[in-house]
Amino acid sequence: MSWPVRRQPSPLIVSSVEAEWASRICDCCDNKKECCFAFWCCPCFACKTTKRFGQCLCLPLLDIFSCCHPITMSMRVSVRHRYSIKGSLCKDCLCSTFCLPCVWCQMSREMNEQQLPTVFSDIFNR
Structure with a gap:
């Protein structure tokens, strides 16, 4: 038995701009408040x-031990x-x-500008 299609999938629109x-x-x-915090x-x-962006809170600490900053x-x-961007x-x-x-100040300002919503981790749901 086949089921009739009631609704076609909508096309994915991706902006190239x-x-x-x-x-x-x-x-x-x-x-200035964020600038001072980042500087000191x-x-x-x-x-x-990083936490505001939805990633692991301690991730940037891995950068402390290297001359280049991969994180x-x-x-x-x-x-x-x-x-x-x-x-x-x-x-x-x-x-x-x-x-x-x-760099960290610029990323924070960008998130403020984009009004990034708070992301809650699902670590407790595992």
């Missing part, structure tokens, strides 16, 4: 921002992809290596 960052990498003074305690600020770079790439892996790597607090 890429946006710019809401603020530049050195626009830290746009939010970057690991704490990075953990807070910061991957978070920046992830933010770019989520919000369809122009950029390149090379630029993400350079920014993450030389401007660490500025």
Whole structure:
């Protein structure tokens, strides 16, 4: 016995238009409170921002032990992809290596601009 199709699947619409960052990498003074927090305690600020993004709270602490910052770079790439922001892996790597607090501030400002909802982890549902 076959069931009649009552509704056809709707097409997936993907935008090919890429946006710019809401603020530049050195626009830290746009939010002085976050800027000071990131400058004086970057690991704490990075953990807070990572948690807001829906990732593991302690993930940025892995960056402490290396001269390059793979977690910061991957978070920046992830933010770019989520919000369809122009950029390149090379630029993400350079920014993450030389401007660490500025990168975290920029990602936080972008999430504020995009009004990212709070993500609750399902760790207790396993």
